[in-house]
Amino acid sequence: MNTAAARPKVIVTGRLPEEVERELQARFDAQLNTDDRPFTARELQEALQTADGLLTTVADRLTAEVLDVPSRRATIIANYGVGYNHIDVHAAKALGIAVTNTPDVLTDCTADLAIMLMLMTARRAGEGERLVRAGRWRSWRPTHMIGTRVSGKTLGIIGMGRIGQATARRAQHGFGMKVVFFNRSRLAPERLDGLDALQCDTVEEVLAQADFVSLHCPGGEETRHLMNATRFAAMQRHAFLINTARGDVVDEAALADALGHGLIAGAGLDVYEHEPRVPAALLEMENVVLLPHLGSATRETRTGMGLMAVDNLSAHFAGQTPPNRVV
The missing domain is CATH 3.40.50.720 (NAD(P)-binding Rossmann-like Domain)
Structure with a gap:
């Protein structure tokens, strides 16, 4: 991460608070989801093939079939949330993909x-x-x-x-x-x-x-x-x-x-x-x-979750164990 060109590419699957998106762009070559449109399974696979890491949400279904994509480049999925049952963590582990979450803050x-x-x-x-x-x-x-x-x-x-x-x-x-x-x-x-x-x-x-x-x-x-x-x-x-x-x-x-x-x-x-x-x-x-899944929906919490996910990504790309690694 010495130069902008060498920054890891991170694809973000959902719109995040402005402070979080700014931090993502400061640390990574971040591709933001400005349309805030949920990714399809095919789009998730393409992201796994073209990015070094994904920052995903509960709306993304990362099944074993989605994860097991040829020519996969991504080595980490930073989940935005504490629950991660929408991710097949056993498949991720077998494929060598790190998975992190954002506990405590919510x-x-x-x-x-x-x-x-x-x-x-x-x-x-x-x-x-x-x-x-x-x-x-x-x-x-x-x-x-x-x-x-x-x-x-x-x-x-x-x-x-x-x-x-x-x-x-x-x-x-x-x-x-x-x-x-x-x-x-x-x-x-x-x-x-x-x-x-x-x-x-x-x-x-x-x-x-x-x-x-x-x-x-x-x-x-x-x-x-x-x-x-x-x-x-x-x-x-x-x-x-x-x-x-x-x-x-x-x-x-x-x-x-x-x-x-x-x-x-x-x-x-x-x-x-x-x-x-x-x-x-x-x-x-x-x-x-x-209610429409509002459990963590406060400005303070949603920002804190995002910054925690960013820290997980940073640690992983620095060769360290992310603080909130699940597998």
């Missing part, structure tokens, strides 16, 4: 959004705003749009990592909620950093107790449709499902059926199995809050 904003979805679903905020905007609100009435109290209730968390714990702290300290959780591995008390939460042995134990079930587990084959028809039936009828994790963790058809039959009270979703497509049945339900 923890607080995603936890904030999970709490917001809890409040919106319980207090019918989305439904109420639509009523006002449509000019259908007549007057204040004692029985109008009665929702569910959040304070003092039980929050069940599936996946007690950074974001799960941050959500639990907000719920406990801000709303006096009891917290129960399931995690794939047992967590020693010191791992919870003083959080007063009860670890359950199964997901079903959490569902049986929780008034709100918030998903914070990674996506992928191990957790695909973790919330299915059987588990919706195990939830309390007055309970709400919140998902800010990954869309494929929820069987959306089973969720729509559970909501339609009153097995659960409502849902707040920020992610979907086949983004940007949302099942029509969910779109039609008033007791569902639907």
Whole structure:
């Protein structure tokens, strides 16, 4: 990287905050996506063939077939986000492609959004705003749009990592909620950093107790449709499902059926199995809050994520181990 001509070529698949794009252009021969149009599989393969590295987003499906392209030049995929189940990391590792992510920086904003979805679903905020905007609100009435109290209730968390714990702290300290959780591995008390939460042995134990079930587990084959028809039936009828994790963790058809039959009270979703497509049945339900994947969507967080991805790229091209290498 001694001269501009020798700078590594990096192809960026999505539009990023201005500060991040400026830094990319300062450090690399960066090809930006000024149209902000998602790459096709063929375009991703062409990028792998013509660039030294890719800076990708959750919208990019980097399957084994996409990665295994002839005459591949790229040696790193810097993922813009903490989750990376859209990348076949096993195939990447076998092909010698480094994969990095951007953890930690989005923890607080995603936890904030999970709490917001809890409040919106319980207090019918989305439904109420639509009523006002449509000019259908007549007057204040004692029985109008009665929702569910959040304070003092039980929050069940599936996946007690950074974001799960941050959500639990907000719920406990801000709303006096009891917290129960399931995690794939047992967590020693010191791992919870003083959080007063009860670890359950199964997901079903959490569902049986929780008034709100918030998903914070990674996506992928191990957790695909973790919330299915059987588990919706195990939830309390007055309970709400919140998902800010990954869309494929929820069987959306089973969720729509559970909501339609009153097995659960409502849902707040920020992610979907086949983004940007949302099942029509969910779109039609008033007791569902639907957001367009906004978990990390603050200026501070999105900029921080981008700069972290840039640092991962810089370390890799300098012959160092990127600070957030996944494989």
